Amino acid sequence: MSNPWQNKRVLVTGAGGFIGSHLVEALLNEGAIVRAFIRYTSRGDIGLLNLLPREMLNDVEIIAGDLRDAQAIEQCVNNTEVVFHLGALISIPYSYIHPDEVVQTNILGTLNILQACRAAGTERLICTSTSEVYGTARYVPIDEDHPLQGQSPYSASKIGADKLAESFYRTYNTPVVTVRPFNTFGPRQSARAVIPTIITQALFQDVVHLGNLEAIRDFTFVSDTVCGFLDSAAAPNAEGKTFNLGTGEEITIGTLAHKIFKILGKQERIEIDGERLRPERSEVMRLISDNSLAKHELGWKPQVSFEEGLRRTIQWISAHHELYNIGKYEF
Numbered sequence: 001m002s003n004p005w006q007n008k009r010v011l012v013t014g015a016g017g018f019i020g021s022h023l024v025e026a027l028l029n030e031g032a033i034v035r036a037f038i039r040y041t042s043r044g045d046i047g048l049l050n051l052l053p054r055e056m057l058n059d060v061e062i063i064a065g066d067l068r069d070a071q072a073i074e075q076c077v078n079n080t081e082v083v084f085h086l087g088a089l090i091s092i093p094y095s096y097i098h099p100d101e102v103v104q105t106n107i108l109g110t111l112n113i114l115q116a117c118r119a120a121g122t123e124r125l126i127c128t129s130t131s132e133v134y135g136t137a138r139y140v141p142i143d144e145d146h147p148l149q150g151q152s153p154y155s156a157s158k159i160g161a162d163k164l165a166e167s168f169y170r171t172y173n174t175p176v177v178t179v180r181p182f183n184t185f186g187p188r189q190s191a192r193a194v195i196p197t198i199i200t201q202a203l204f205q206d207v208v209h210l211g212n213l214e215a216i217r218d219f220t221f222v223s224d225t226v227c228g229f230l231d232s233a234a235a236p237n238a239e240g241k242t243f244n245l246g247t248g249e250e251i252t253i254g255t256l257a258h259k260i261f262k263i264l265g266k267q268e269r270i271e272i273d274g275e276r277l278r279p280e281r282s283e284v285m286r287l288i289s290d291n292s293l294a295k296h297e298l299g300w301k302p303q304v305s306f307e308e309g310l311r312r313t314i315q316w317i318s319a320h321h322e323l324y325n326i327g328k329y330e331f
Contacts, residue, residue, distance in 0.1 A: 091192060
């Protein structure tokens with residue numbers, strides 16, 4: 001079977017992020033020619049790409065800029081065949097404080113990507129959504145036809161970006177596919193996310209500080225999410241469609257914490273920290289994926305069990321604890 005990625009010219013936005021860095025690594029392993037777009041900082045920070053092997057990183061063309069800069073995006077898209085658009089401001093608490101920046105980056109940035117891909121004649125554009133666009137489940141499991149609910153400025157910005165992508169497919173026949181990951185976890189993830197938050201505190205503190213323990217989530221290991229991106233880019237007749245990337249298994253945050261304590265062999269001590277609670281009407285209480293469309297049309301299904309994923313993540317964080325500000329609430 002031929003390799004669809006061998007010598008394929010690919011752009012990944014948000015390449016310095018958690019999923020983005022894993023996607024870049026997977027594409028390089030498949031023989032793709034990768035251009036990575038990261039947000040510019042005066043420190044020359046390339047984010048989590050720094051954790052890739054140096055010999056691998058030498059094969060990546062890294063370009064720094066801002067998604068809101070249409071000219072920069074146009075230049076990045078030129079001479080690429082497939083674009084994976086993961087770049088976004090993703091923190092929900094940050095969106096409470098700076099909704100203007102989040103909306104501009106996530107909506108205008110996506111518009112710039114769509115415009116550039118349309119002009120360049122890109123073969124396939126993969127736009128990254130989020131399960132947060134569904135809000136608290138009205139029915140379960142959540143399929144792609146579930147109503148969209150903007151329960152935070154972040155989720156509203158992603159709904160807007162999703163609808164822009166849909167409009168470009170319908171209006172201009174832009175070959176866009178939207179992937180909607182549920183809660184992805186794994187090595188390299190920051191303590192902004194709940195699993196690294198629990199692990200880092202449980203490893204090095206007597207008490208773990210958390211927010212809502214009753215919220216229910218559907219967690220997918222990062223290698224499975226990356227496979228979903230690759231499958232959505234290579235599958236025939238996927239243009240114009242949206243695919244949930246989740247396991248279909250749900251767990252409360254409280255039960256999740258219990259599992260982590262048990263794996264670590266630690267005594268369970270949890271305290272609720274009010275700073276970590278979302279506003280009541282903004283809290284998404286239940287997310288669980290119906291992934292049958294991705295299974296049927298992409299041939300995708302999760303390969304890594306939740307328990308195995310937790311063990312791999314704990315092992316990685318234990319070996320890289322110096323990258324974390326233990327116990328500090330990061331948003």
